[in-house]
Amino acid sequence: MTRWAMVIDTARCVGCQACTVACKTENETPGDVWYAPVVEYEMGVFPDARMEFLPMLCNQCEDAPCIKACPTSALSRRPDGIVMYDQDSCCGSRACMNACPYGALHITFGVEGEALDGGGRTESTVPDRGSARRHQRGTIQKCTFCAHRIDYGLENGLVPGVDIEATPACVVTCPAECRIFGDLEDDESPVSKYMAEHAPAEVLRPDAETGAHVFYVGGAG
């Protein structure tokens, strides 16, 4: 079996927000919807103060509270662990938003199909971004680990987490290489190896016990 996961080394993050923007252009999320923000927060008192950076995204939980909360089964978990959404089934109740401990679900009432600069870009080419750019107003949308890229890669003999065409956009762009992606079930995947080398890895909000599959090393969180 395959279980996609990401490990984020917060000690490497320089707070440049490249992941945040790469995600936004990849998924063409509307308006103020950002799937992969880097949360900045202050620690300490002058002069021993600093900013900390915490890259976030959907944690693709094993026991996802959003799925359980959804009254219309618009959210579902794939066998490889990715939590998908179906805007056609979403009733806009926002129950998932309340249930998620990570703030990873988004709803927008912006213009349907809004593009970044007013261009009418609706069709994708290679790699096929598929449904990623069909955003309906008043319904849920979220990070899917760039499932369209993973699926494109697998169909073309590529390895997600290794080949850039098959890897989430946030991972691909990160200059500090603090996001590592791959198959947790494969001991040789980048994510398994990085977690083994940098143990212990933690999850955010362990108290929520959701089986999160975004792990953190490096001390923050």
Add this chain to the structure above:
Amino acid sequence: MTIEADSSTLVGRNLLGSRSGTALGENWVRSTCIICLNRCGILAHVAEDGGVDKILGDPDNPHNYGKTCAKGDSGMEGLRVPDRITQPLRRTNPEKGVGVDPGWEPISWEDALSVVAGRLREIRKENPLRLMLATFDAFQFRGAHLASWVNGYGLPGYQTWSAQIFCGNNVHGILYMNQNAFEQVPDAIYTNYILLFGSQFGSVVHYDTMAAARDLSGRRDQLKVVAVDPVCSAAASRADEWVPIRPGTDAALLLGMVDQLINELEIYDEPFLKRFTNGPYLVGPDGRYVREQGSVKPLVWDVEAGEARPFDAVDPSSVALRGTYEVEGAAAKTAFDTLAEHVRTYSPVYVEEATSVPADTVRRLAREFGEAARIGATIEIDGVELPYRPASVAWYRGLSAHKHSMLAGMSIILLPTLIGAIDVPGGSLGDPYGMLGKAPGRQMIWEESDEGMIKRSFIGGGRVGGMYPPREVRPPDTPEMFELLPVGPYGAIFYLLTSEKEDVYKPPPFPEMLIQYHSNLVKTSGPADVMERFMRRIPFVVSITRRFEETTEFADIVFPDLHHLERLVPFTYSHYSAGEAPIAVYGSKPAVAAPFRGPVEEEPYVDVMQVLLELAKRAGFAGDYYQAMNRIGGLTGDHALDPEGDYTYVEIVDRQLRCHLGDDHDLAWFLEDGLWTAEKTVEEKYPRMFRTPRAHVYFEFMLQAGEDLRRVTGEMGIPWETDDYQSLPDFKPCPSFRRESPYDLFITNMKMPNQALSHTHRNPLLTGLSARHNDLRTVWINPVTAAERDIVDEERVVIESFEGRRQSAIARVTNLVHPEVLATQGCGGGWGSASNSDEVNFNALLAIDEEHIDFLSGALDCCLSGRVLKMNGDPA
């Protein structure tokens, strides 16, 4: 002159970059991001509707190894915006001013080019120095084109404006002097200690940003980064230690560290100093070198011979670095000892008083830096044993944008020089290419002066002046007063000062004409009222722009400019990809075609140089441009341009490519592939040990430069500050250091990772980020300072400079800022369609006066005396 068939056939093509040839499949075009000057290699994805919908780092490009920052990721912004200018425009309202409607009306390319060329021809006949070309878009081979164009016209150089006021004023000249380089970065692969002074190296604000982020992040456990900065930037937050410092006092801390290293710790690289610096040169009581009669070569003390001999006649092993000797009846002290005695003033206690950095921290930083240098250690690189000096520094605007800042620049270069950490593994690495474009054979030439020192070399017509040797002082040619800045890199600020005080400085006539593009000087160079007065002096303004900017408002003729994803420019400015990183040569290729025609109807519009070339042809100086291009652009042999010939821009590009990369690397290759890489030799990676010219630890040349300046300005009858022409640097405080009531705080600004070094304020992706992370409407205030003034977080306040200049802002009460500082972010605000008016416009607060201008480097002080007020105007 015959035109090659290959080239001429290309003219009819669409000139778009090839849309295949990458592992990513169809419709990805290899090009270059130009949003900041790092010029990362990118792949732009062309959507079926013809727009660009995605940008990736080019994974094959070793400069940025497939990475981009937030700015690069959002680079498609602006391709299709409603306010894009698509045709030439003509002003109908003769009145010019901020907020005055120019009354634009369309004009044909033919008419616009004729009007402008006519003006150019007239001015050139009378006095070509009365043209000014302003741009910051000079960082690819563009630099050579521009330098050639202005040289051909009869000007010494183009103006980068705000970059000449706030950027490398005390970086470039300092580096030319000691590293034969225009820029430098720490050797991120081998260094173990990095001292940042007002620089954000390691975050995405500085140079080699992608590689620095990777290498520093990947080596956290092996290296220590210390950020000296009034604000805890992203880089300071990632550093191992943030050392908050009072603005404008860097020189005090640096000289304190030099004192500790030499006089307390006795850590310095003696063999290096003897062989590669003027440390052993003997200095007389007047501060000048003691020279051999006749040859006038500086003397050193030969220990074995027991006598003073010319510097180049003594083996370094026999040279005295320290001591005082009697030479022809007078005491002569080594330059190094002169420095050692000079810095005794900068005791840790004194430094604490000046900088607010604790005395113990001063001692500790000096010790850490000195010990990290591992003096005496060696490392083998490619089979060659080299010194290993893994301690480095990086500095930039934070140190440079102050009064007396050339002295700060002279202070900081002493640190790597003392420990021999210049262009050796682990140290500070210079950019070997200068600024006219990176291509094989374009490296800076190492030249040696008669005194044995590194001499500023020009690879063509680059205007940026070095410090050494000082240039001849003479009455100035233009109001830039460049001829009165014998050791400064540039002096745009003097256009403003002399414009405001013409009776005092008696400047040469102001420009008759300004051509401006990629340099929104009205917004970025000074307060609007000062800039308005200056712009009104210029009778004719040409603006080449994509959107209506503040400067465009003053234009008489507007030409539409291209987006960077529409343009064709070979070669990049840098970056060094310092040390071990390979050379990567690439450039801008159009991912999409401009949605409008350019200056030549039958030619696709692919570069702004097409406009300038067409103007040169019509104004009758194309031949002079071609000749300058041969000289500055290095076009030789069969590739040289015939002054009698007639070339298109595209043909010149083709020649450049073939000349520098070989005839098989022509324009067709560039459009199809366009990435050329090569490994460097050990000599290219770490040149210091392979070169003989020396670096300065004693700045003797400054004395004569100051004397010449006093004489010439005396003859001219104008006041001119010359006190800082010293042979050794000192800390001299900025005016705001006084902190006199009620203006008891420093107002400064800082660079933000997603906004810096660019024109990003109307990019919806980046402003969206700023709204969430670094609200450009805010002013950072320390909690103690805020509490004393009864200011709470998110409160609307007014910041006011000592001149009463005001900006409204939102208080961000934060521990990330020095208690004496009001820190704003970037330079937002403005009133053009490409600006966001509710951001803080730091430049609106600037003081353009003698007290705030560094007369040596042309830097303008960016720490202003100020205060914060409640919205009701009460002193907070």
